[in-house]
Amino acid sequence: MTITNESATTRTTGxxxxxxVAQQLTRSPILIATVGLFLLSWLIAxxxxxxxxxxSLLPFAAILAITAIGQTLVVMLKGIDLSVPGMMTxxxxxxxxxxxxxxxxxxxxxxxxxxxxxAVGLVNGLVIAVFSVTPLVATLAMNALLLGAALAYSxxxxxxxxxxxxxxxxxxxxxxxxxxxxxxLLVVVxxxxxxxxxxxxxLVAVGANESAARIxxxxxxxxxxxxYVAAALCYSGAGVLLAGxxxxxxxxxxxxxxxxxxxxxxxxGTALNGGRGKILGxxxxxxxxxxxxxxxxxxxxxxxxxxxxQAAVxxxAVGLxxxxxxxxxxRLKPLRGRQERPA
Numbered sequence: 001m002t003i004t005n006e007s008a009t010t011r012t013t014g015x016x017x018x019x020x021v022a023q024q025l026t027r028s029p030i031l032i033a034t035v036g037l038f039l040l041s042w043l044i045a046x047x048x049x050x051x052x053x054x055x056s057l058l059p060f061a062a063i064l065a066i067t068a069i070g071q072t073l074v075v076m077l078k079g080i081d082l083s084v085p086g087m088m089t090x091x092x093x094x095x096x097x098x099x100x101x102x103x104x105x106x107x108x109x110x111x112x113x114x115x116x117x118x119a120v121g122l123v124n125g126l127v128i129a130v131f132s133v134t135p136l137v138a139t140l141a142m143n144a145l146l147l148g149a150a151l152a153y154s155x156x157x158x159x160x161x162x163x164x165x166x167x168x169x170x171x172x173x174x175x176x177x178x179x180x181x182x183x184x185l186l187v188v189v190x191x192x193x194x195x196x197x198x199x200x201x202x203l204v205a206v207g208a209n210e211s212a213a214r215i216x217x218x219x220x221x222x223x224x225x226x227x228y229v230a231a232a233l234c235y236s237g238a239g240v241l242l243a244g245x246x247x248x249x250x251x252x253x254x255x256x257x258x259x260x261x262x263x264x265x266x267x268x269g270t271a272l273n274g275g276r277g278k279i280l281g282x283x284x285x286x287x288x289x290x291x292x293x294x295x296x297x298x299x300x301x302x303x304x305x306x307x308x309x310q311a312a313v314x315x316x317a318v319g320l321x322x323x324x325x326x327x328x329x330x331r332l333k334p335l336r337g338r339q340e341r342p343a
Contacts, residue, residue, distance in 0.1 A: 029320075030268055030281050034288040041295045048291070048298040055177070059169070059245055061290035062183035063238045065283040067257050068264035069190050070234025072282045075265050076194070076207045077227045078274025079128065079135035084235050084261055086146025087120055088254030091239025093154045096249060099162045106162050110240065117236035120146065121229030129224040151251050158248040169244030179241050183283070186234070191279040203227060207274035260289050263310050266317040289313065 041048045067084060074081040091113045099109035120142060127138045168178050194200035205213040206223050214220050238257070243249040266272065267288060268281030292313070293306050 028269075028281065028284075030284045030288060033267075034284055034291070037288060037291055037295070041291060041298075045295055045298045048294050053294065053298075057290055057294055059177045059179040059241075061287045062177065062180045063242050063245070064257065064260055064264060064290060065183045065286035066186055066234055066238040066241070068261040068268070068282045068286050069186060069279060070231035070238075071261045072265050072268070072270050072277045072279060073190070073194075073203070073227045073234075074135070074231045075270050075272060076203055076274060076277040077224055078207050078210070079224075079228075080139070080262070080272075081124070081228070081231055082136065082139040082258065083120065083124065083143040083146060083232070084258045085254035086143040086150065087117065087232055087235035088239035088242065088257055089249075089251060090116060090146050090150045091236035092243035092249035092253050093150050093159075093251070095165065095240045096159045096161045096243050097154055099165075100159050104162045104164075106164050109162070113236050113240060114233065117232040118229055121232035122225060124232070125225030125228035126221075128228070129221040147251070154251060156251055158250045160248050161243045165240065165244035166247055167244075169241050179245065182241070187279055187283045194277060194279060199223075199226070204276050208276070259307065259310050259314075260286075263289055263314045263317075266314050272318065 038049060047053060067088065071081055071084065094113050094116065095106075095109045098112055099106050102108055124135075124139055124142055127133045128135050171178050173181055194203060202213065202218050202223055205216070205218060206220055210220055235254075239249075239254060242253060246253070264282050264285035265277075266285075268283070268285035269278040270276075270282060289310065292309060296305055296309060297303070
């Protein structure tokens with residue numbers, strides 16, 4: 001009899017876990033919105049969800065997802081990173097021109113790009129954490145510095161990406177773009193790192209309450225620096241992949257990714273006031289925004305409409321987060337009142 005009850009309990013627990021996962025998926029606003037967007041696209045613009053359209057969409061969505069994941073780490077630290085365009089442009093131009101000047105030595109070019117990203121992340125993190133400069137100001141200044149350096153290095157002349165980089169970005173594995181597989185791998189690694197590692201838990205703690213984290217013995221400065229370094233590596237990697245995909249990147253190649261990256265973070269469910277972030281939500285948000293752009297263009301709207309739509313999406317997402325937060329506070333007030341009443 002006992003064995004039967006334990007078996008029933010095991011089955012119930014397993015079924016409950018499966019149902020819990022299913023409920024979390026169905027309750028994800030960005031996932032529901034993305035599915036709805038693809039259905040709407042199929043109804044009003046079937047060409048935007050054709051096989052060829054999806055094949056061309058996914059690599060750019062993957063590059064946006066990689067960029068947005070870096071931005072998510074910074075937002076979790078209660079910051080914002082405006083050096084995205086400069087770091088992506090620098091990564092794209094250095095990976096192409098340095099390789100071209102050194103007998104197409106891709107490994108050496110990638111190492112140089114990674115070193116530049118680490119240096120940029122270190123400077124951003126130290127200026128913000130040690131000198132208490134507002135992230136908005138610090139990263140905006142860094143972006144200007146990076147764009148100027150990229151222009152000086154390249155001379156304003158685009159160079160063709162190394163063949164091996166282009167082959168990797170354009171080729172497919174199991175009929176899916178390598179760029180997409182790389183973004184999926186990054187999502188998994190970063191999601192696990194933020195949820196299952198000491199570094200991730202401390203990142204959440206610093207973003208939620210920096211003073212409490214410092215009292216708890218967390219090295220806030222080193223943690224912030226590591227977050228900005230990881231973000232810069234994401235931006236530079238996205239720039240390299242973008243260079244391989246479009247073959248000849250110019251000095252403005254990263255400019256179009258700043259606002260979409262922030263939008264993907266916000267619509268993915270990560271609050272701008274710091275703390276816990278949603279890496280998977282950010283990736284889905286990147287897919288949502290990419291398909292939304294493709295739908296708008298397929299309907300004949302001008303490219304300028306993209307910026308208006310992205311701004312509107314950010315405004316709506318922030319508004320919904322604000323309403324959700326206020327609703328939660330209203331619900332918690334009666335509970336606090338009950339707990340404070342004497343027995």
